Amino acid sequence: xxxWMPSCKDISRxxxxxxxxxxxxxxRAGIRFHLLMCRHCxxxxxxxxxxxxxxxxxxxxxxxxxxxxxNDKAKEKLRQLVDLEDxxxxxx
Amino acid sequence: MKDPSPxxxxxxxxxxxxxxxxxxxxxDYLYRFALMRIADKEIAEDLVQETFSATLASLKNNRxxxxxxxxxxxxxxxxxxxxxxxRGKYKHRALPLDKIDxxxxxxxxxxxxxxxVKPGNWGADPPDLYEQKELAAxxxxxxxxxxxxxxxxxxxxxxxxKETEEICxxxxxSSTNYWVIMHRARLALRRCVERQWLNEA
Numbered sequence: 001x002x003x004w005m006p007s008c009k010d011i012s013r014x015x016x017x018x019x020x021x022x023x024x025x026x027x028r029a030g031i032r033f034h035l036l037m038c039r040h041c042x043x044x045x046x047x048x049x050x051x052x053x054x055x056x057x058x059x060x061x062x063x064x065x066x067x068x069x070x071n072d073k074a075k076e077k078l079r080q081l082v083d084l085e086d087x088x089x090x091x092x
Numbered sequence: 093m094k095d096p097s098p099x100x101x102x103x104x105x106x107x108x109x110x111x112x113x114x115x116x117x118x119x120d121y122l123y124r125f126a127l128m129r130i131a132d133k134e135i136a137e138d139l140v141q142e143t144f145s146a147t148l149a150s151l152k153n154n155r156x157x158x159x160x161x162x163x164x165x166x167x168x169x170x171x172x173x174x175x176x177x178x179r180g181k182y183k184h185r186a187l188p189l190d191k192i193d194x195x196x197x198x199x200x201x202x203x204x205x206x207x208x209v210k211p212g213n214w215g216a217d218p219p220d221l222y223e224q225k226e227l228a229a230x231x232x233x234x235x236x237x238x239x240x241x242x243x244x245x246x247x248x249x250x251x252x253x254k255e256t257e258e259i260c261x262x263x264x265x266s267s268t269n270y271w272v273i274m275h276r277a278r279l280a281l282r283r284c285v286e287r288q289w290l291n292e293a
Contacts, residue, residue, distance in 0.1 A: 007201070007205025007206065008205055016271070019274075020270075040207050040211055047286075050219070051281060054227055056251075059251050063124045064121070068123060068127055074141070078140070078144055079115050081144055082111045082112060082115065085152070
């Protein structure tokens with residue numbers, strides 16, 4: 001029986017794919033086996049998972065703490081827009 | 093009329109937030125939200141403006157009643173506009189897979205499939221809260237260095253939580269393309285973050 005011996009290159013692809021969809025039992029077993037033997041790929045997977053977690057959980061906090069500001073001119077345009085459209089100003 | 097369990101802040105927010113205060117309260121937040129997803133400042137400005145318009149219009153039609161939070165409502169309208177913008181961006185392009193996307197895969201591995209540069213030690217696992225914030229900032233900066241389609245794929249997936257099928261529809265790619273793009277994006281992103289985190293030259 002020919003054994004499936006994926007390279008680190010193969011595994012890197014499969015690790016990413018496993019984050020997107022459920023792989024076959026055989027592939028998952030092959031990945032797990034490689035990861036047990038290979039600390040490089042094991043690290044790679046941990047780092048990918050960490051980055052995914054950061055993107056998913058930190059983006060709101062980054063948005064809030066960002067220094068970016070809408071410029072004054074744009075804000076003025078917005079204020080004018082709101083003035084025009086303010087529903088509480090519209091009356092019968 | 094049924095009164096839901098009290099959320100005084102939200103209810104008060106609906107009633108008492110004067111549209112005149114919207115700009116001061118929400119404009120910067122919405123702008124940053126947009127900037128996190130699209131690079132172009134002018135387009136981000138336009139989208140914020142369209143969001144305000146649409147929200148004011150729905151207030152007029154009373155479609156806003158009972159919404160949990162004005163900020164959430166504004167943000168969700170902005171999200172729709174961001175999606176529309178993305179769809180428009182890719183509709184007019186047919187990007188062949190290999191030519192446009194950089195192939196980080198070929199650069200990361202040697203002919204035998206071994207790592208050219210082995211993933212380094214990033215420190216505490218998991219990192220503490222302060223490190224997480226630092227890493228996140230580096231990560232967002234690195235996202236900007238990716239090829240456009242790779243960055244959009246990552247954002248749609250990880251920031252917006254979209255499923256494969258919807259991402260493929262927006263980027264006009266097959267699911268196989270999508271997995272390849274995500275693989276390349278992750279390789280590049282991780283490497284970029286590592287360079288900065290480990291202070292490599």
